[in-house]
Amino acid sequence: MKILITGGAGYIGSHVVKALLEEGGHEIVVIDNLCKGTQKAIDALKSVGAFEFIQMDLENIAKMDEIFKFNKFDAIIHFAAFIEVFESMSNPLKYYLNNTANAINLIALCQKYGVKNFIFSSTAATYGEPETGVVSEESPQNPINPYGRSKLMTEWVLKDAGAANRDFKYGILRYFNVAGASSDGLIGQNYPNATHLVKVATQTIVGKREKMSIFGDNYPTSDGTCVRDYIHVEDLAQAHLSVLRYLQNNDSSVFNVGYGTGFSVKEVIECAKKVSGVDFKVENAPRRDGDPARLISNADKLKAKTDWTPKHNNLEEIVQSALNWEKKN
Numbered sequence: 171m172k173i174l175i176t177g178g179a180g181y182i183g184s185h186v187v188k189a190l191l192e193e194g195g196h197e198i199v200v201i202d203n204l205c206k207g208t209q210k211a212i213d214a215l216k217s218v219g220a221f222e223f224i225q226m227d228l229e230n231i232a233k234m235d236e237i238f239k240f241n242k243f244d245a246i247i248h249f250a251a252f253i254e255v256f257e258s259m260s261n262p263l264k265y266y267l268n269n270t271a272n273a274i275n276l277i278a279l280c281q282k283y284g285v286k287n288f289i290f291s292s293t294a295a296t297y298g299e300p301e302t303g304v305v306s307e308e309s310p311q312n313p314i315n316p317y318g319r320s321k322l323m324t325e326w327v328l329k330d331a332g333a334a335n336r337d338f339k340y341g342i343l344r345y346f347n348v349a350g351a352s353s354d355g356l357i358g359q360n361y362p363n364a365t366h367l368v369k370v371a372t373q374t375i376v377g378k379r380e381k382m383s384i385f386g387d388n389y390p391t392s393d394g395t396c397v398r399d400y401i402h403v404e405d406l407a408q409a410h411l412s413v414l415r416y417l418q419n420n421d422s423s424v425f426n427v428g429y430g431t432g433f434s435v436k437e438v439i440e441c442a443k444k445v446s447g448v449d450f451k452v453e454n455a456p457r458r459d460g461d462p463a464r465l466i467s468n469a470d471k472l473k474a475k476t477d478w479t480p481k482h483n484n485l486e487e488i489v490q491s492a493l494n495w496e497k498k499n
């Protein structure tokens with residue numbers, strides 16, 4: 171397949187590029203403006219296999235049109251987006267322009283040039299604050315911040331485009347809490363100001379942060395801290411390959427991507443202390459707006475309908491891979 175990957179120099183995109191290069195048989199073009207992704211990730215991926223890298227912004231529609239004109243893509247995997255929930259509340263238009271408007275332009279190019287497959291990185295944030303804490307693909311979507319809404323709107327556009335043109339198939343993947351790094355240590359999560367729990371814990375272990383915070387310890391959960399579904403980035407990457415295969419013989423579909431298991435913030439911190447042997451400093455802080463108490467996937471559909479089989483469903487392994495990466499970088 172000839173596959174265009176937007177945001178392929180970023181955290182999740184780079185793991186999918188790596189998985190596709192390792193699978194072999196694909197012609198890959200990566201577009202990234204490197205606003206968050208890194209040349210270092212691109213260079214590391216070049217050691218795995220050959221692909222074309224174009225440094226550019228998706229909003230350059232004329233250049234995008236040219237790229238589509240000269241490449242007959244079989245599939246697009248669209249990662250490029252801004253991802254910081256709290257920033258999206260203070261600067262919503264930045265999110266709607268990049269995550270929604272740029273995505274719509276990309277979908278329009280797919281229609282114009284007859285691209286048949288589109289895989290979209292959506293998020294559990296589109297569910298908002300679900301009552302039960304466990305969500306299936308059919309659960310109501312009530313995002314509570316512009317980031318979640320920017321992604322939900324793109325889902326709607328994809329669904330409408332797919333309904334109007336049956337040759338255009340989409341796979342919407344709603345990721346839960348992505349963590350870890352590649353098992354061989356080649357690539358990992360780069361952002362220094364990350365708010366992701368596992369990343370922050372490993373940064374604290376290696377001394378890049380003096381301490382870390384628990385935001386709220388009076389939630390209605392077993393130990394009072396928020397519960398999330400952590401998925402290893404390599405299993406998440408493989409889900410894209412599985413859904414791409416699924417689309418070759420099936421209709422468009424939406425999939426949760428998680429393990430269906432919840433860990434509390436305190437449990438993750440205890441795990442990080444155990445794995446590292448470092449008793450790092452943790453302090454209690456007030457709740458953050460918009461943090462639901464529990465957010466866990468019902469991921470039965472992905473397992474039942476596709477050939478996806480998770481291989482790293484183990485919190486210690488996730489934390490260890492993230493820690494190895496943090497130590498090396």
Ligand SMILES: NC(=O)c1ccc[n+]([C@@H]2O[C@H](COP(=O)([O-])OP(=O)(O)OC[C@H]3O[C@@H](n4cnc5c(N)ncnc54)[C@H](O)[C@@H]3O)[C@@H](O)[C@H]2O)c1
Pocket residue numbers: 176177178179180181182183201202203204205206207208226227228229248249250251252253268272291292293294344345346347348349
């Ligand atoms: N990290 C998570 O836990 C998580 C959870 C749910 C969903 N997602 C979704 O997964 C996708 C990838 O997230 P990530 O964690 O890898 O983030 P990331 O910031 O590491 O990757 C995004 C990449 O897109 C690039 N980019 C952004 N805007 C661009 C533009 N206009 N033109 C060209 N390149 C652009 C960035 O440089 C970066 O390399 C995002 O769409 C995000 O919404 C992530």
